[in-house]
Amino acid sequence: MAERIRIYEENPNPKAIDRVVSVLRKGGLVIYPTDTVYGLGCDITNSKALERLARLKGVKLEKANWSFICADLSNLSDYVRQIDTPTFKILKRALPGPYTFILPGSNQLPKDFKKRKTVGIRVPDNRISHDLVVGLGHPIVSTSIHDEDDVLEYTTDPDLIYEKWNKHVDMVVDGGYGDNVGSTVIDLSGETPEVIRQGKGDLSIL
Template identity: 50%
Template structure:
């Protein structure tokens, strides 16, 4: 069954549409959603079957997935990751924004999502749609970038028509948030206080 397409404007996300997305997530659905960098694919971190499906779509074993999670702000990050004082100060400047911080995971992550991981990636995008989704859901969602595995003109497609055409049979719901960027988040290993840039993306770490 092809994915349902839902158009949402970043400036003023419709609460009824956000509720519809939350119902999809709670039912174990896979969604594609806009962020402040590129479009992402994800699911509710407490829906095991959805995590299994998402892992399969990405060609990953469930216990070896490297998915990050999207939080709405810094307030509940300590539930899922251990954050040093130094890391917190840097993240406070970085979030919301185009960064992913790799931090030591806590035992509060759902059992399946924990797998054998020691670390977890944390994102707080500067985009109203994922923020509204996470707030309404009440817990983080998984984030993994949507890539163009067909034409490869752009590694990260920014046209919603292309995203729909390539992913409509994989996702349950695709949020049409218009054009996106083509550069992913900057990934920073903050598992200790010697920060290391793992992937240079849109965010400029030196500015922090």
């Protein structure tokens, strides 16, 4: 059974954040709030946790399209090849916010992602996810808990989320009701921006 912990976004309790970070560091899978739907994630540097996440989602690790949840843009160069000024301006306009940007991957990607040509970068506008990433010291690899077949409440109500996932993950962070609209996904790895999915983030940032 997963541990459940209540954290308030307006003023996240540092001890509660440390408790979740400790679970992530030990290779745990954690469900936590973002500025869109709840995310399911693990430590980007923990291979066993990544394999577990892949099995849980029914995908091969090398083919999984997951996001790197970052606290801000300061460590972007660790995961992304050098980007041009227009691209950086789009990122600055949009983030933190409900967007996933597909960017060219760098040579310094963690070993489980070395073969990736591109990576999805997210900087959610949410204090809880921000503080978790800062506490961990590097990104959380994350996927949405939303499934196309699910009743929408499963992705928004912490009680129902816990009910559905408590046997599969190590911790569920109850950050209150989530949103039921995913992030807007924009591919910035090519010549011009390409909208892959219109979600919560509007396109005026392009």
